Amino acid sequence: MNPNAGRHLVALLLMIILLFIGFVSWFIIALTTSSALLGISTLVFFILLIIGVILWSLKRVKIKYLLFALLGISLSYAAIFVGYEVHRSYIANIPTINDGEVDLREYQPFREGTKVVLLNEESLLTLTTQDSLPRIDGATALYPLYSAFVRATYPQKEYNLYNSEVNGGTTPEAFRRLIEGEVDIIFCAAPSKKQIEEAKEMGKTFNLTPIGREAFVFFVNKENPVRDITCDQIRQIYSGKITNWRDVGGKNEAIKAFQRPEGSGSQSMLERIMGDTPLMKPLQNDRVGGMGGIIDRTAQYKNFSNAIGYTFLFFATGMVKNEQIALLKVDGVYPDRNTIANNTYPFVGDFYAITTDTKNENVERFIEWILSPQGQYLVEKTGYTPINKE
Known part of the structure; x- marks a missing residue:
């Protein structure tokens, strides 16, 4: 052997x-x-x-x-x-700015101690259990608002965030559900080109009713000395032409420009701001998925000292309230209620009650009430700018 x-x-x-x-x-x-x-x-x-x-x-x-x-x-x-x-x-341990930071349960319409704004008088619209309640969904940042609408007009009961007449989701999911007929109304910013095309493929057209206005804001780590930026500089940063903070008055440090997932309300807004300027590929995290494939996911915002991100004003200041970030002036104008109302802040847009081909007769009544003084009162008291504010 x-x-x-x-x-x-x-x-x-x-x-x-x-x-x-x-x-x-x-x-x-x-x-x-x-x-x-x-x-x-x-x-x-x-x-x-x-x-x-x-x-x-x-x-x-x-x-x-x-x-x-x-x-x-x-x-x-x-x-x-x-x-x-x-x-x-x-x-x-680096702070983030993303939808997951907000516990929407705190804004459920009839939850004890809810954070939603209450109407200061009896509602002129009351939808009873015998009525066909409009099924609604929308952007994360708008859930506190449409939850306040529900509190004022819907019958009192528990509305599950993910399986009821009043859902609390995300913009991409809300548009999907509207296109597929799972909901009657969604509350979101304007749809992206891709979402409009997806609706057309299903033989549907979005009906957009403006119900309020909001500022689209850019923010940085509070230790970043940059506090003012121009529209053109934003486009150059997000196209990849400007890559260092020193080129916009900051430190000699590479810019880490975060983006949001495709189809989200804020990403669609950025695309509109960019216009014909090509948007660079977003920062991504990758992970091995099923069958060994690599799945690329848009990286969520991390508040690095050299980071820049964006969202809507109320989400940043009313829901997340992250004291480690600083909102940027754009072309010398700071985003707040006054600059939204007088249109001096450059990135202001409407948000909408959006429908397609719903047959629910209460949808029109509900939207009309939202545009009434009572509905607009809730828009303003929640933290947004009413559509009809003079």
Whole structure:
């Protein structure tokens, strides 16, 4: 019998075990992180272990030297892993500005202690349980407003955020549900070109009724010295032509320009601001999805010292209330109620009650009431600018 057979058999078993553990480790890391360095380091670590086993089986290296080498490799990998976890923890603790920060349950219409604005008199429109209640949905930032409409006019009961006549979702999902006939009205900013095309493909046309006005704002980390920016500079930043804060009066630091997911109300607004200027590819996070494919997702805003982001005024100041950011003046004008009302702030737009081909007879009554003094009172008291404010 070959005296080395036992050594080769042990080596073979060790390599099989290492291959299995290495593949499982790489797969878990790929699913749970977006770090290419950690994934590559894991592969290299196990490859070096397997090479070491092969050299041992061929008697090309003494066991004590092999053990020292493996110890060094293991310590190096451990240092990389610990460094990654420390960095990930640091990144995770940087404040964000995104829809997930807001607990919409706090704005449910009949929740005890709800944050929605209450009408200061009896509503002139009352929809009873015998009526066909309009099914509604809308943008996250507008949920506090249309929840206030519901509080004033709908029968009192619990309206589940995700499965009732009054849903609290996101702009892309609201448009999808409206197109597919799952809801009668949505409250959103104007649809994107893609959403208009999707509606046409289904044989539907959006009917937009302006119900209020809002400012589209840009913000930076409060430690960023830049406080004023021009319309043209914004377009150059988001087209990728301006890449350093020093070019707009700030520090010598690369600009990290975050965007929102396609189809969101704020992303559609940015696209309208850009006009014919091409929008650069957004910052992305990637993750391995089903069947091993890479899924790219638009990175959510992280309040790095060199970051810039955007949203709507009420969302930033009324719902999120993040004290670590600073809103920017645009062309010397600060976004607030007054500059929205007098149209001096350059990025002001209407938001709408949007319908398609609903047959619900109460939809028209509901929209008419929203445009009445009572509905516009709730628009203003919630934190928006009424459409008919003089």
